[in-house]
Amino acid sequence: MESKNWYLKPNVVIEPLIGRWYAWSHLISPATAAMNVVGRHLKIMTSYIQAPQVHAAAVMNPQMLGGPFMDYKEPRVESIRKLKEDTLRNQADLVQLAEAITELDKMLKANAKGFSLETLYEKVPEILKGYVELVYDLNNNPSFRVFESLLYKSKFYNKDSQSIALWITNNDERPFCLSTARLDTPDVLHLSIPLDHPGIDALSKMKRTAGSIDEIAAILGVEEKDRSLFNTFFTQEEHPAYKKYDGDNVRMRYFGHACILIETKEVSILVDPLISYYGYESSIEHFSDIDIPDEIDYVLITHNHQDHILFETLLPLRHKIKNIIVPRTTSGALQDPNIKLAFNKIGFKNVIEMDEMEELTFGGCTITGLPFTGEHCDLNVKAKTCYHVAAGRFTFLFVADSRVLEAKLYEHIQRVTGDVDVIFLGMECDGAPLTWLYGPLLTEELSRDKDQSRRLAGCNAEKGLHLVDIFHPKEVYVYAMGMEPWLEFISTIRYTEESRPIVQSNLLVAECINRGITAERLFGEKEILYQYEEKLV
Template identity: 65%
Template sequence: MNGKKVYLKPNVVLEPLVMNWYAWPHLISPATLAMNIVGRHLKIMNSYIRSPEIHRKATLDPKMRGGPFMDYKESRQQEIRQLKQETIVQQSRQIELAEAIVELDEMIRRNAKGASMESLYEKVPDLLKGYVELVYDLNNNASFRLFESLLYNSEFYNKSFQSIALWTTCNDERPFCLSVARLEEPGVLQLNIPFEHEGVDALSRMKKEAAPLEEIAALLNVPAEKRPLFNSLFTEEQPPAYNRYSGDKARMRYFGHACILIETSEISILVDPVISYYGYDYSVDRFTDADLPDHIDFVLITHNHQDHILFETLLPLRHRIGTIIVPKTTSGALQDPDLKKMFNAIGFKNVVEIDDMEKLEFGEVAVRGIPFTGEHSDLNIRTKSCYHVAVEKFTFLLMADSRIVEPRLYGHVHDLIGDVDVLFLGMECDGAPLSWLYGPLLTEELSRDKDQSRRLSGSDCKKGMALVDIFRPAEVYVYAMGQEPWIEFISSIKYTPESNPIIQSDKLIAECTAQGRVAERLFGEKELLYSYRNRQVSKLQHYEK
């Protein structure tokens, strides 16, 4: 095999890590990384070291799914203890940055009472001097904004923490990824390369294009003792070629969760690419990366949550993506990192920001940013956008996890864009509390009752029907429910028929059906064809591969 051109096996996982923790967006931006090291990683490791048996029992309890528990037996205790010590030494500056952010926040609360804050700059922790601006809102509530661009160009953005783990998989079973550090495992090859490394693109291309094994091994600097494992990740078997869609309709493919592919013969748009990326036998029908175009013109990102931005699929697709469109922000708030800066930092070159109601046109297709409310626990976060996609006059409205807290907002939107043909609505209406995702960023503990009231929730039936009544779609699809088995390791969701999101979405589907609309809760895969020129709809209810 060494002298021949080979392909990467279809079931090879490219797992991005930051200091042995599964990489998600808050581990890229320097400030949120610092806060997660202290408020998540060290806390979980300390807890496991004290009581590994409690962690093991918790991971076996379905009620504790998604909690801060490591899925390791007691025998791994020493390895976690070693990782903790390495973290304290190697990420010492990031730990100091987190401590400085907490100190800054406390200083502002003590001293900023409505008078000029210019004199307070002397009290800013030395580590943060020159990286922050002190600000009031119009009600004299004091805060600070970060100069994120400067932090990315400082010692606090350290690419040496990034690595890639390669391994093969044969099923969807994986522990909840945000709570488990990656330890040494047989059959797992860790490459100490940053996410922007050209070898990531070269390796990913080999899923479809054969290349010399020796060249890719040299590019990735694979150690000699790891070559047998590395060689086992490749095959001489050529994968099936992708047949680009060439019909005269707009084709919609549902890839699971919130991932939608809209194609015409001229253009392809992929929304929130969290997909089943690997080829193996499975019980739930699905599209995989083999069903994606060889070139994806546009990727739309709705918001900065790990089940909508998954580096494990985005990094291998990077070489196939023309442009990434992300919500615009200039807030500088700790909880609201800039997505364009993040994607640029990890090697994505063509990243375009979109603002509320801004429209971008690409031939026969137009994409407009739509306000996204709720689902962020009432935090002031701007990096979120729903999308209105028009293929000529045929329109899709993708609402992601938006919670319709004030329907009149969308009445104003409707005044500008009119009715839509197809509506996609997230209805995970029992979302986790604020602390589950944003807890490490809080500098003061939030009481349990307040925490439980501020949830990462999508719309229920009442709120969803308000949107249906406003935009009067012909078809309504509930999505972004996290039900697919390949999503569980990142979402931790597993519903029963008695789960409130299922009950609420069933109710919405029934109400829409009673009104004469096509309505369905999506699961697994689906393909639909739309005659957008004469606006007739042709439905293919189940796509047989």
């Protein structure tokens, strides 16, 4: 194995973990992580220990997909019991933080009656003192904001709980990541390294640049007993080389879900990266990381949901990414953690926050942040942005999962941006209820009828057509539907022809075609070349 002609196999998964749970953005920020450890992880583990047969039955029922049920082929009660004990011991600070946040919220509801909050600071739980500000809204409803940047510099942010799991995937089947912890199995190598470890970059580079297995093993701290498994992750077969786009057009490539790559011969822009693997049989044609440039000028993040910020994709791309643009927020609210801080903490140093209607111009392209409404269960979340991208005179509008709640908003925007050539619109118009994603952050139970009314829902046909009427696009593409099989482990979506998102997107596509507009619901992969005309300055 001393040769330096080894490549990382194309279907090796570098899976980021925190406390042996799939690392998503709400597990990075200390306050939201604390609430998820207590309100999601410990609850699910306790339930599994008490009734593993209920979990086994639930994961076999398609109607229960995405529920709080652990998905293991064999009973793992003792392993989960140990993981729960490890969690209570190793993440004790986060457990105490979650308890303090709940106590603080209850204290404010009981004592804050519209008078000055200054006297209530002495009632703030001791471990939260100095980390929160007590506030009212304009209607005298009490709340608090956390000083998130300070929490990151406290004992509540502990990189020791971070790790990666290395394994080879030969299909797209995986348990739902938010409810199934990653336990020890013979084919998975766990490495106790933080997510900002430079070894992740060195390992990822070996997909295109050959290297030494001995050297990368030393960098990652692989123990001798694990070397035989580690060695199986490498091959001496060189992967297909990426051919840089050097044409005179704008090239659009769809990678699945909300992941779009826009390229000119000068610039590359990757939106909401979520990229599948290759190296195994698949019934669906799809682009993979062999189709990603060696350098990515800008990555655009639309919002802070687990299917739009996927660290499993982003960490292996970290060494390629020159800049990441994220929505700006400093709200300090549990439901609205700061995306830039999270990226910085896991090793991304080139993160740019963008405000609504703010512009960034470079290389003949202009990116503009636009308001993003809805799809967040009516919670006050600021970290969400749609993007208008102008490549020369050609314009794209990435709406993501934004729901058109008031069409006049987009009329105001259109007066600034003008019409657009292409709209990318998410139409997952059912959406999960509030508690599916944000439940662990709630300090008191939400009634079922209220929960069911507040959903993570995008546009239906009627709302989507508002955008068509306002921006007069030449092309409309429905995307971000979670339909690709490699999405199921984070989205749990399985549509039929009768599913409302399919029915509604069919209606929108048909109406666009009837108007002479090119329209399609994207699936798998797609490539289009657009005529590029550089703007005159």
